[in-house]
Amino acid sequence: MATTTSDALPHKETTIKPAVPLSPLVLGVRRFRRHRMAMIGLGLLVVLILYISFAGLASRGYCAPLKQDVTGEAWANCNDTHLKLQPPSADHIFGTDVIGRDIFARTVYGGQISMFIGVSAALMEVILGALVGAIAAYYGGWIDSLLMRFTEAMLNIPSLFLLIIGAHFFGNKLPSFNILGRELTGGVIIIILIIGATSWMYLARIVRANVLSLRERDYVSASRALGATDSRIIFLHLLPNTIAPLIVSATLGVANAILSEAYVSFLGLGVQGATATWGNMLDGAYRYLETAPWLWFFPGTLILLTVLGINFVGDGLRDALDPYSTKHV
Amino acid sequence: MSTYILRRLGQAIPQLLIISVILFTLMQAFGDPVATLGARNPPKPEDKERLRRMLGLDQPPYIQYLTWLVGNDWQKIDMNGDGIPETPGQRKGVLRGDWGNSLVTRQPVLEMIGQRLPNTLMLMITAEIVIIILSLAIGLYSALRPYSLVDNLLTGASFIGYSMPVFWLALMLMYIFAVNFRKWGLPYLPTVGMFEPAVGKTPAELIKHMILPVATLSIISIAGYSRFVRSSVLEVLSQDYIRTARAKGVRTLYVVLRHALPNAALPFITLIGLDIPFLLAGAVVTERIFAWPGMGRLFLDHTERADFPMLMGILMLISIAVVIFQILTDVFYSFVDPRIRLE
Numbered sequence: 001m002a003t004t005t006s007d008a009l010p011h012k013e014t015t016i017k018p019a020v021p022l023s024p025l026v027l028g029v030r031r032f033r034r035h036r037m038a039m040i041g042l043g044l045l046v047v048l049i050l051y052i053s054f055a056g057l058a059s060r061g062y063c064a065p066l067k068q069d070v071t072g073e074a075w076a077n078c079n080d081t082h083l084k085l086q087p088p089s090a091d092h093i094f095g096t097d098v099i100g101r102d103i104f105a106r107t108v109y110g111g112q113i114s115m116f117i118g119v120s121a122a123l124m125e126v127i128l129g130a131l132v133g134a135i136a137a138y139y140g141g142w143i144d145s146l147l148m149r150f151t152e153a154m155l156n157i158p159s160l161f162l163l164i165i166g167a168h169f170f171g172n173k174l175p176s177f178n179i180l181g182r183e184l185t186g187g188v189i190i191i192i193l194i195i196g197a198t199s200w201m202y203l204a205r206i207v208r209a210n211v212l213s214l215r216e217r218d219y220v221s222a223s224r225a226l227g228a229t230d231s232r233i234i235f236l237h238l239l240p241n242t243i244a245p246l247i248v249s250a251t252l253g254v255a256n257a258i259l260s261e262a263y264v265s266f267l268g269l270g271v272q273g274a275t276a277t278w279g280n281m282l283d284g285a286y287r288y289l290e291t292a293p294w295l296w297f298f299p300g301t302l303i304l305l306t307v308l309g310i311n312f313v314g315d316g317l318r319d320a321l322d323p324y325s326t327k328h329v
Numbered sequence: 330m331s332t333y334i335l336r337r338l339g340q341a342i343p344q345l346l347i348i349s350v351i352l353f354t355l356m357q358a359f360g361d362p363v364a365t366l367g368a369r370n371p372p373k374p375e376d377k378e379r380l381r382r383m384l385g386l387d388q389p390p391y392i393q394y395l396t397w398l399v400g401n402d403w404q405k406i407d408m409n410g411d412g413i414p415e416t417p418g419q420r421k422g423v424l425r426g427d428w429g430n431s432l433v434t435r436q437p438v439l440e441m442i443g444q445r446l447p448n449t450l451m452l453m454i455t456a457e458i459v460i461i462i463l464s465l466a467i468g469l470y471s472a473l474r475p476y477s478l479v480d481n482l483l484t485g486a487s488f489i490g491y492s493m494p495v496f497w498l499a500l501m502l503m504y505i506f507a508v509n510f511r512k513w514g515l516p517y518l519p520t521v522g523m524f525e526p527a528v529g530k531t532p533a534e535l536i537k538h539m540i541l542p543v544a545t546l547s548i549i550s551i552a553g554y555s556r557f558v559r560s561s562v563l564e565v566l567s568q569d570y571i572r573t574a575r576a577k578g579v580r581t582l583y584v585v586l587r588h589a590l591p592n593a594a595l596p597f598i599t600l601i602g603l604d605i606p607f608l609l610a611g612a613v614v615t616e617r618i619f620a621w622p623g624m625g626r627l628f629l630d631h632t633e634r635a636d637f638p639m640l641m642g643i644l645m646l647i648s649i650a651v652v653i654f655q656i657l658t659d660v661f662y663s664f665v666d667p668r669i670r671l672e
Contacts, residue, residue, distance in 0.1 A: 037488070153347040156651045158607050160614075161628065161644055162355070168632050169358040259494055263614055266496045267629065286500060286618055289520070290508045293500075300497035308492040 031320035038316020044309035048302070052111035059105035061091065076105035077274050085292050095294035097281070107298055110276030113184070114303070115254075117192055117261050117277065122253030124196025125203060126246055132200065133207025134234050134242075138215055148208070151201050159198040163260055166194035167269040187271040191264065195257045203249045210242040244321035251317055255310035262303050278303050330663070337656045348648045349423075349641075353394045356637040382408055384432065385420075397429065397641065398422050423645070429638035433631065438642035442624065448523065449616070449623035453608055455539060456546040461601065464551045465594070468558025472593075473585065475563060483555070490552025499545040499618045506541065521620035542619045546612065550604070557600060561593040568592075595666050602658030606650040 032038055060071040063078035070078055084100040086092055094103035136147040154162075170190050214220065220237055228236075239246070258278070264270045265279030272280070278299040285296035363377050363386060372380065381387050385396055385406070400422030405414035421427035428438040471480045503520045510517035518541055519525060524534045565571065566589055574584050613625035620626075624643060631639040663669040 149344065149347055150351075153344060153351055156344070156348060156648050157352065157644060158609070158647060158651075161647070164613070164629070164632055165355055165640065169355075255492070262494055263496070266614065267617060282496065286496070289500060289503055293504055293508075296497070296500050300494065300500065303494050304489075304492055304497055307494070308489060311488065311492050 028320045032316050035316035035319055037312045038320070041309040041312020041316065044305060045313060048111070048306055048309060049115075052108055052115060055108045056105070059102070059108060061102065073105075073109050075102060076109045076276060077101065085288070085295075087292075088294055094298045095292070097295055098284070098288070098292075103281070103294060103298055106276040106281055107278065107302055110278050110281055110299065111302060113188060113271070113275060114258050114261060114278040114306075117188060117195070118254040118258040118306075120192045121195035121199070121257035121260075122250050124192065125199045125253045125257070126250045128196060128200035129203025129249065130207050130239055130242075130246060133204040133209075134211050134238055136204070137208040137211035138230065138234055138238065144208075147204075151204050154198070155201045160260075160263060162198045163194060163264050164267065164269060166198065167191065167264045170194065185271055185275045188275060188277075191261055191271055192257075194264075195260045199253060199256060199260070203245070203253075206245045206249070207239075207242050210245065211238050214238050214241050247321060248314055248318045251310060251314040255307045255314070258303060258310075259307055330660075334656065334660060337659070341652045341656065345645075345649060345652060349398070349645060350394070352641060352644050352648075353390070353397065356641060357390050379408075382406075396420055396422065397638075399424055400427060428642045431631070431639045432636045433634050433639070438638050441627065441639065442642055442646065445622060445624045445627045448621065449609065449612055449625065452539065452542055452546065452612060452615075452621065452623065453605075456543045456550075457601075457605065457608065459543060459547045460550045460554060463547070464554035464558055465590075465597075467551065467555035469562055469585070469590065471555065471559040472562035472566065475559075480559075487552040487556050490548055491556075493549055493552075495545060495549065495614045496618060498548060499541070499615060502541050502544055503618075523622065538619075542615050542621055545615050545619075546608065550608070554597070554600065558593065558597055561596055562589055565589045565593045591665075595662065598665065599658055599662060602654055602661065606647060606654050609647055609650065 056072055059073075059075045060069065061075055061078075062068075063070045063075065064080045064082065066074075066078065078101060080096075080100040082100065083092070083096050084098055086096040086100075088095045092102050092104065094107065097103055097106070132147055132151065136144040136151075167190070170193075215238060220233060223233055223237060261270060261277060262279035262282065265277060266282045268283050270280050270283065271277050281299040282296050285292075288295050363381050363384070378387075385393055385401070388396070396418075397420075400420040401418030402421060404418055406416055406418050407414045408416040420429065423429075426439075430437055431441055434441065467483060471483050474480050506518045507520045508517075519538050520541065523538050524530045525538075528534050571584060571588055574588055575581075609624070612621075612623060613628060615621070616623045616625035617629060628640065628643050631643075
């Protein structure tokens with residue numbers, strides 16, 4: 001590349017480091033940092049991540065049913081039915097829910113699960129989308145037709161319906177399990193799989209379009225001539241060169257997965273049991289629209305802020321990494 | 330043109346077949362709908378067995394799919410379980426307009442959907458009109474005053490609107506305009522249903538009950554679309570023919586409405602055409618919250634009862650709508666934009 005420091009760096013540094021070509025990564029980071037919305041979004045996300053990581057330290061209190069002081073997640077799951085539907089107060093700053101659990105503590109631990117669901121489902125989306133897209137484009141022929149007809153068919157079924165049916169069929173059929181010292185209901189894994197399985201289609205089409213043009217490049221022919229295997233070409237040459245849409249989709253996918261989890265849980269088909277998520281804290285909350293608005297206001301607002309932050313960052317990433325792509329919004 | 334439409338329809342048929350296979354496979358995961366039948370007084374095992382044979386659920390899945398698709402009225406089926414087929418089949422299959430009967434109500438699926446569809450369409454069409462008018466208005470306003478205070482405020486608001494979960498918006502609107510307005514003694518809006526039982530089924534009641542669901546459905550779409558309109562109008566306004574028109578002394582309003590808007594509206598039409606059927610899906614949550622007796626509610630109610638002929642019906646109709654709207658959008662696009670040639 002002909003780009004040198006002299007025309008891209010601030011004037012101060014040009015005299016110190018002459019003629020070092022900037023990597024696309026450095027350029028991308030630079031463009032991202034100039035994106036005002038993206039930096040606001042990033043700040044918002046950092047605050048939210050700090051909240052779900054460390055606000056649990058303030059989660060402690062006297063749990064009457066257990067007759068002892070508890071901390072952490074035990075406090076989030078302590079249901080004192082004498083204290084049900086308490087409005088926000090000094091003891092319960094976000095109030096209590098229908099069976100008397102502290103909503104503040106539940107937003108902290110539920111947030112961790114919601115983030116976990118969001119990130120894992122987005123990861124699954126990216127893996128599925130990249131694999132389907134790359135395989136379809138690389139092999140072409142009947143494999144391409146088969147995979148793309150399937151992708152189009154999936155795209156034409158509104159994914160919320162697929163989510164609802166999937167959640168209804170497979171929901172809560174896995175036993176609870178332990179991860180990182182925490183008890184998680186199997187429903188968490190089910191919901192991740194369902195969201196991942198219903199969201200990869202757009203990405204598959206983007207990756208396919210990119211790989212279709214990339215596979216004709218000389219470096220692909222060269223490495224094939226050197227005897228590289230198909231999987232080496234796909235994973236080492238083709239997919240790394242479509243990294244920009246992959247990163248952007250992964251980021252926005254986290255927001256969509258958190259929203260999807262919330263929709264499904266809101267309809268009462270999401271993660272059940274003691275494990276809190278931002279979504280299942282909203283389950284049934286609309287019945288208390290008038291009497292207990294704090295039930296839905298706090299988890300709902302946290303979802304809104306997270307999605308907002310991720311959308312800002314995703315938008316900035318798209319502008320920074322993928323300057324030629326058209327914006328959707 | 331007509332060959333193009335025919336070819337597109339020809340492509341749509343295998344696509345819909347693939348969709349139906351995917352959906353039917355998914356339905357198998359429901360398990361046995363008869364097993365959970367009659368929660369309070371469950372039928373005897375031999376009755377369940379007979380019911381299963383009556384509904385054709387004893388057949389392997391691929392036979393069930395073929396029966397669903399093309400029917401079984403040319404063959405005899407074994408109804409009394411002695412291994413000898415004796416009763417002629419009744420089903421005509423989807424291809425001949427028989428979408429089967431609901432397992433719950435025993436009514437034809439199409440009839441039940443037909444009862445609910447007008448309610449959903451009423452919400453959808455009103456919302457779509459509001460969406461189109463407001464996003465064009467907001468987008469145009471922003472594009473004509475880019476980076477002004479109002480434009481920046483609208484940009485911020487649209488980002489928030491775009492990130493809002495539907496249920497959060499619905500609950501907020503209900504809390505403000507129904508709960509708090511009543512508390513403050515202001516004229517408040519109703520929250521659930523289509524009519525107030527005490528007042529009766531008057532058009533005024535219907536409109537009052539539609540305001541909040543329509544607002545919920547449209548606000549999020551307006552947030553996204555108005556940004557889209559803004560950027561395409563801005564792009565068109567920088568074109569040479571706009572500068573020429575202005576240089577000739579054409580009034581700004583005329584330039585915008587006659588030259589800029591039609592060109593900027595083209596991609597907007599595509600976007601709307603492709604999104605309309607998906608708006609139908611977005612109604613699931615809205616209809617649930619506002620207790621609106623539409624298709625979304627029907628879908629949720631029958632998911633809980635594993636009523637798969639019903640679910641297949643709803644999902645296939647929506648998928649057909651998606652495919653048809655794709656074709657319509659492309660055809661319409663070539664009509665309004667003479668630069669596009671369809672072959």
